[in-house]
Amino acid sequence: MHTRTPISQYADINDKETIPMKKTVATTSYQPSRVTELRTELARQIAIRSTTEGLQPTAVPGMGLFRRSVPSACTSATYEPSLIVFVQGKKRINVGRSTYLCDSTTFLLTSIDLPVVSQVVAATKESPNLGLALSLSMPEVRSLLSSDELPAAAQPSGTQGMAIGKTTPELLDACLRLIDLLDTPEDIPFLSTLIQREIIYRLLRSPQGAHLRAIATLGEQSHRTAKAVAWLRTNFAKPLRIEDLASMAQMGVSTLHHHFRSLTAMSPLQYQKHLRLHIARERMLNEGLDASSAAFEVGYESASQFNREYSRFFGQPPMRDIKSRRLTPIANPLTQSLTI
Structure with missing residues (x-):
């Protein structure tokens, strides 16, 4: 059974000084x-x-x-x-x-x-x-x-x-x-x-x-960029036209690139590529798909291009990677999208 000090007695960790309290209550610093x-x-x-x-x-x-x-x-x-x-x-x-x-x-x-x-x-x-x-x-x-x-x-x-x-x-x-x-x-x-x-x-x-x-703030550039991120998340298998994505976010192409990279540490094309590779890996591991089937499902038109990009990103070819991962299984995630 644990006891805790009431929240009102805590000082804010971000304040440099102790939060002022009423004289009847002792002040408490972080x-x-x-x-x-x-x-x-x-x-x-x-x-x-x-x-x-x-x-x-x-x-x-x-x-x-x-x-x-x-x-x-x-x-x-x-x-x-x-x-x-x-x-x-x-x-x-x-x-x-x-x-x-x-x-x-x-x-x-x-x-x-x-x-x-x-x-x-x-x-x-x-x-x-x-x-x-x-x-x-x-x-x-x-x-x-x-x-x-x-x-x-x-x-x-x-x-x-x-x-x-x-x-x-x-x-x-x-x-x-x-x-x-x-x-x-x-x-x-x-x-x-x-x-x-x-x-x-x-x-x-x-x-x-x-x-x-x-x-979360409507109208902010970060919020509009997040709309572009959400579209890519949902439509990862579709061809990407950066002009259409910028129009959706109500930005110019160069402005979208700048804010997208700031928000995600990637360009829109890199984000789509990483997302496709992550999802293909998950489907091969969990659904038993072969590399070619997984590649086409996530939007690749060339299985050889998928193999090259997969090997570059994960360090080894698709099926060798999946085999090694099955030998060291990862516990089931809370959802299909969040693995801790």
């Missing part, structure tokens, strides 16, 4: 020991509830808990808008040419669909890689942004679709309360919505929240 305490308890709760390898769905909508007891091979996936809170172990995530190293002190915020290659780099049976994954509702983000109570935040230059940040007491506490609901299933329909709304609020108030704001 204390690393408090973060450690909450992180340890969250790791304990996740370890108790995730007894098998991989990401496991829970009764709380959109929430999964994951465990990996050994380092993994590189895994391809597409991350949807989500929050991943890491509490133990280390994981490396590559998006285009950008690399994110996530450890027990960090969270990962993804605001658009992104094809990634990830790898657990530090995990043992005694100290497994543990964490919590939560899908983010963009309508809920927009609802919060429309609230007058939410303070405005500065817009960062070069907004990206993925950001890494340090976990705070407030965020860890909300995650613990979300996990606690698994003990009282009758409370989940009402309270999970409230707690998830609080988590989104915490993210929007964090330095990384500007990335989420930019995608």
Whole structure:
């Protein structure tokens, strides 16, 4: 049974000074020991509830808990808008040419669909890689942004679709309360919505929240670029005409290229190629397709071109890669698109 200090007693991790409090209440500055305490308890709760390898769905909508007891091979996936809170172990995530190293002190915020290659780099049976994954509702983000109570935040230059940040007491506490609901299933329909709304609020108030704001804010260039990303995500097998994509985003071609690369760390053509290769790999692995069938299903007109690009991207030819992956199986993901 764990106890927690009321949220009102915490100081904001991003403030340089202690938050002013009423004279009748003692002031509290940000204390690393408090973060450690909450992180340890969250790791304990996740370890108790995730007894098998991989990401496991829970009764709380959109929430999964994951465990990996050994380092993994590189895994391809597409991350949807989500929050991943890491509490133990280390994981490396590559998006285009950008690399994110996530450890027990960090969270990962993804605001658009992104094809990634990830790898657990530090995990043992005694100290497994543990964490919590939560899908983010963009309508809920927009609802919060429309609230007058939410303070405005500065817009960062070069907004990206993925950001890494340090976990705070407030965020860890909300995650613990979300996990606690698994003990009282009758409370989940009402309270999970409230707690998830609080988590989104915490993210929007964090330095990384500007990335989420930019995608959710209608009219912003990042939001219009995200529409182009969403179209490519849905129509990855169709031929790509950059002029049509720019028209959809209501931008010039060069402007779209600039903002698309800033958001995804890739050009539109690279994004489509990475997405096609990720999906082809998944279908060969899970549906038993041969390389030629997978190539044509994801939009390639030439099987030889697919083989060349696959080998360049994943390091070996398609069927050899699939054979080696089956020898070191990856646990089932929470969804077909999010693999932790």
